[in-house]
Structure formats: structure tokens, C-alpha cells
Amino acid sequence: MKDRSDYARKGIGRGKSVVALEYSDGLLFLAENPSATLHKISEIYDRISFAGVGKYSEFEDLRISGIRLADYRGFAYGREDVNAKTLANAYSQALSAIFTQQMKPFEVEILVGQVGDTPAENELYHVLFDGSVTDEHGFVGIGGRAEDLTQHLQDSFKEGWDLKAAVRAAVTALAETEEREVPADQTEAAVLDRNRSRRKFRRLTDDDVASLLSS
Amino acid sequence: MRGDEPQPSALGFGGQSGFGANPSFMDLLGQGNPGAAQPLQPPAGFPIPHGTTILALKFEGGVVMAGDRRATEGFSIADEKIEKVFQADDFSCVAIAGAAGQATEIVKLFQVELEHYEKVQGDRLSLEGKANRLAQMIRQNFPMALQGLVVVPLFGGYDERRAEGRLFRYDATGGRWEEENFLSTGSGGKAAKTTLKKRWRSGLSRAEAVRAAVEALRDASEEDVATGGPDPVRGIFPSTKVISSEGVEEVPVEEVRAAYDELISGPE
Numbered sequence: 001m002k003d004r005s006d007y008a009r010k011g012i013g014r015g016k017s018v019v020a021l022e023y024s025d026g027l028l029f030l031a032e033n034p035s036a037t038l039h040k041i042s043e044i045y046d047r048i049s050f051a052g053v054g055k056y057s058e059f060e061d062l063r064i065s066g067i068r069l070a071d072y073r074g075f076a077y078g079r080e081d082v083n084a085k086t087l088a089n090a091y092s093q094a095l096s097a098i099f100t101q102q103m104k105p106f107e108v109e110i111l112v113g114q115v116g117d118t119p120a121e122n123e124l125y126h127v128l129f130d131g132s133v134t135d136e137h138g139f140v141g142i143g144g145r146a147e148d149l150t151q152h153l154q155d156s157f158k159e160g161w162d163l164k165a166a167v168r169a170a171v172t173a174l175a176e177t178e179e180r181e182v183p184a185d186q187t188e189a190a191v192l193d194r195n196r197s198r199r200k201f202r203r204l205t206d207d208d209v210a211s212l213l214s215s
Numbered sequence: 216m217r218g219d220e221p222q223p224s225a226l227g228f229g230g231q232s233g234f235g236a237n238p239s240f241m242d243l244l245g246q247g248n249p250g251a252a253q254p255l256q257p258p259a260g261f262p263i264p265h266g267t268t269i270l271a272l273k274f275e276g277g278v279v280m281a282g283d284r285r286a287t288e289g290f291s292i293a294d295e296k297i298e299k300v301f302q303a304d305d306f307s308c309v310a311i312a313g314a315a316g317q318a319t320e321i322v323k324l325f326q327v328e329l330e331h332y333e334k335v336q337g338d339r340l341s342l343e344g345k346a347n348r349l350a351q352m353i354r355q356n357f358p359m360a361l362q363g364l365v366v367v368p369l370f371g372g373y374d375e376r377r378a379e380g381r382l383f384r385y386d387a388t389g390g391r392w393e394e395e396n397f398l399s400t401g402s403g404g405k406a407a408k409t410t411l412k413k414r415w416r417s418g419l420s421r422a423e424a425v426r427a428a429v430e431a432l433r434d435a436s437e438e439d440v441a442t443g444g445p446d447p448v449r450g451i452f453p454s455t456k457v458i459s460s461e462g463v464e465e466v467p468v469e470e471v472r473a474a475y476d477e478l479i480s481g482p483e
Contacts, residue, residue, distance in 0.1 A: 037337075042334070042337070044334070064236045064335055067331065067334045067335055068243055068331075071240055071243070071330070071331045072240075072243060074327070075240070075244075075323070075324075075327050
């Protein structure tokens with residue numbers, strides 16, 4: 001089991017990190033990602049989004065499975081019956097089964113976030129390669145250097161800050177952890193904004209990020 | 216509910232098979248219940264609500280789609296406030312005539328199908344792709360159409376790649392045709408079409424197109440018992456949507472009412 005954990009951790013450590021932060025209007029996800037088309041962050045359902053680090057093919061598979069589960073449940077029951085907790089549980093079960101039963105564990109860590117009508121109702125789940133789940137509040141960093149990243153976020157986090165402050169803190173935390181500059185065109189960012197209509201998910205373009213970082 | 220939930224595989228929900236991820240929600244439903252494509256067949260003459268007149272026309276910035284608000288069940292009125300024009304996604308709408316229950320289900324499935332594709336692929340389907348997908352769904356309904364549950368939609372949208380509005384009509388077998396300027400269908404479709412033929416010209420403004428749609432539906436309601444006319448007393452007016460480069464917009468009922476008032480206040 002220890003071999004498997006080490007193998008998975010090593011795989012995750014090779015990839016880039018993602019941070020998630022709560023801000024006044026919802027949740028922000030931000031990652032260092034040089035690709036403009038291969039996403040780490042994605043929409044799952046009306047109020048729910050997904051972020052993954054590690055091996056692309058594996059978290060992509062989990063992402064699509066999540067969209068399928070969410071769309072199926074929403075179609076069969078009702079749109080408001082789809083929630084992040086159900087998804088986090090499904091991911092946890094799947095990853096746990098893979099970790100114990102398959103030849104190799106998945107080299108991934110994922111986040112499932114859901115924006116609530118009020119900040120107190122936001123939900124953020126962190127699922128590890130072995131299926132263990134933690135319920136996060138305020139901020140979280142995932143990836144190879146998650147501990148450093150989370151420490152940096154802890155230092156800067158302020159409850160109820162706006163998007164601009166949150167984006168700045170996220171980029172700063174990534175840059176300090178990696179000990180290099182993280183320019184806007186090397187980032188991927190998205191928000192779950194509770195002020196939007198049905199689909200709360202919105203990607204921030206590089207220009208959006210740049211303008212939030214400047215001035 | 217259509218059937219048993221697809222079983223999660225070791226790789227997650229509705230695991231992958233073949234090459235590449237299948238972006239179709241319809242196929243996912245089929246996977247959960249292989250019998251889903253074979254519908255129950257109601258006995259002939261079974262009373263079922265039917266929606267009636269719908270129309271669509273192009274204007275300079277896109278497409279206007281409208282429908283009356285009546286559903287009939289044989290010689291009875293089943294509903295005076297039914298909605299027949301639905302937003303399919305950010306840049307398209309589908310309007311339905313025919314068996315209302317069946318049509319609503321098709322619209323709901325179509326909406327999820329488009330959103331599912333968009334999320335899995337990270338890109339919207341092309342307008343052409345959406346129109347084809349709808350044709351396949353109508354074709355799947357053909358066994359039901361033979362039982363009398365005919366569903367005939369109109370599909371309209373703004374083609375982001377061509378930067379223009381486009382219209383498509385369908386028949387019960389899933390045949391699909393693109394229309395140049397305007398179209399209408401349903402029991403009052405013929406009367407509506409006559410009005411549209413007189414009123415349509417290229418380069419209509421948005422307001423003119425909304426007026427033409429309201430006039431066509433009013434005329435249809437005067438020729439066809441199954442088409443509901445505007446009801447100013449109870450505030451029931453045709454449901455009207457505009458699709459342009461800005462997206463889909465529901466025309467406010469005050470604007471539809473104003474167009475109708477202008478219509479009855481005499482010749483222009």
C-alpha cells in the first residue's frame with residue numbers, strides 16, 4: 001500500500017497545482033497552466049465545478065464521469081437534486097476502489113466545489129488518489145506542493161474579500177510556492193459566481209486575469 | 216424516469232468504451248436502459264394534449280420565433296397558457312407543435328444533450344450539428360408518430376461561425392430542411408404562413424419582425440380553432456423569443472402587447 005501511495009504522490013508531484021478560494025460572490029479556481037485548451041478546471045453542473053491535478057488522462061476521465069452522473073441525475077430527478085456531496089462521494093468510492101483493486105492507483109487529486117446562495121452554504125471537497133475526502137473551508141491548494149501552497153493561502157486569506165483580491169492572492173501563492181513568476185497568460189482561472197443565472201460557472205480569460213492583477 | 220441508472224464502472228460513472236469519450240447524453244440514457252428507445256404505444260384515439268401554431272422568421276440581426284399559447288385535447292381546450300418556444304442553449308431555440316407531452320420530453324432531452332456535449336467537449340456544437348441532432352431525435356420518435364403522437368419542431372439559432380441567423384424545419388420522420396426566410400407549422404401554420412409571406416422582406420428590423428410574428432399568429436387564430444388568439448383581458452399573448460449574436464432573449468409581454476395594440480388600432 002505504501003508503494004502505491006508513493007507512486008501516486010510522485011505522479012501528482014510532477015504536475016502543476018490548483019488553488020480554490022472562496023470570495024464574496026462564490027468560489028474561485030486558479031491554476032498555473034500553459035495550455036489554453038487542456039483544462040484542469042471545468043464545469044460539472046449548474047452550481048458545481050471540478051478541478052484536477054496529476055495525470056491528465058485520469059482526471060479527464062473522472063471529470064467526464066462526473067458530468068455524466070450529474071446530467072443523468074438532473075434529468076431523472078430535478079436540477080436542484082444534483083449536489084457536490086453526491087459527486088464527492090461517487091469520486092471517493094471510485095478512487096478508493098481503483099486504489100485497492102487495480103494494477104496501479106490513479107495519480108490524481110481533485111476538488112469538487114459548489115456555490116451556495118450564501119457564503120455559508122458554499123461546499124468544497126478535496127478527494128485524494130486513495131479516495132479519502134476532506135471538506136475544505138475558505139481556501140485549499142492541491143498538487144505536488146499542496147502543503148506549501150495552503151500555508152501561503154492561509155497567510156493571505158481574508159473572509160469576504162472580492163474577486164480581485166482573491167485572484168491576486170491565488171497567483172501570489174502559486175508564484176511563491178514555485179519560486180517563479182506566474183504571468184496571467186500562464187494561468188487558467190474560473191469562478192462559480194452566485195450572481196449568474198442558472199449556470200454559475202464562468203471561465204476567466206487571460207485578459208480578465210491580467211486586468212484583475214493590474215491596477 | 217426512463218430506466219435503471221447506468222452502473223458506475225471502476226473508472227467512474229458510465230465508464231468509457233471504444234475510442235474517445237462519447238459526448239452524447241442520449242447514448243448515455245440508452246446505456247442505462249436499452250429499452251428506452253422502444254416506447255409504449257397508446258391505443259388509437261387516446262386523448263392527448265396537442266400544441267398548435269408556431270412560426271419563425273429571420274430579421275437583420277438573427278431570428279424571431281413565436282408560438283400561440285393554446286393546447287387542445289380533441290375538441291376541448293387543454294391549456295390556454297402553454298409554452299411552445301423553448302431556449303435550447305445560449306444561441307438557439309426550439310419550438311414545438313404536436314403531441315405536447317411527447318414534445319416537452321424531446322425538448323428536455325435536447326436541452327440536456329446540447330449542454331452535456333458542451334461540457335464534455337468544452338465547446339458548443341455547431342448550429343448545423345444541433346439541427347442534425349434534433350433530426351435524429353425526431354426520427355427516433357417515428358414509431359410514436361405512427362401511433363398519432365406526431366411531434367414537429369422548428370429550430371432556429373444564431374450561427375456564431377457564419378454570423379447569421381438560420382432556420383430549420385422538420386417532418387415527423389426526422390427529415391430536415393433549412394429555410395431561407397420564414398416558416399410556420401402546426402394546425403394554424405398555413406394561415407400564419409400567408410401573413411408572413413406578405414410581411415416578410417429582407418432586412419426586417421427586430422421590432423418589425425416581432426410585429427409580423429404577432430400579426431401572423433393573430434391571423435392564424437382567426438382561421439383555426441386550435442390556435443389561441445391574444446387575450447388582452449387576461450394578459451395572454453404569444454410567447455416570442457429573439458435569437459441574435461447577443462444570445463436568446465424573451466420578448467417582454469409588454470412589447471408583444473404593444474405590437475398587438477398597434478395591429479388592432481387600424482391600418483398603419
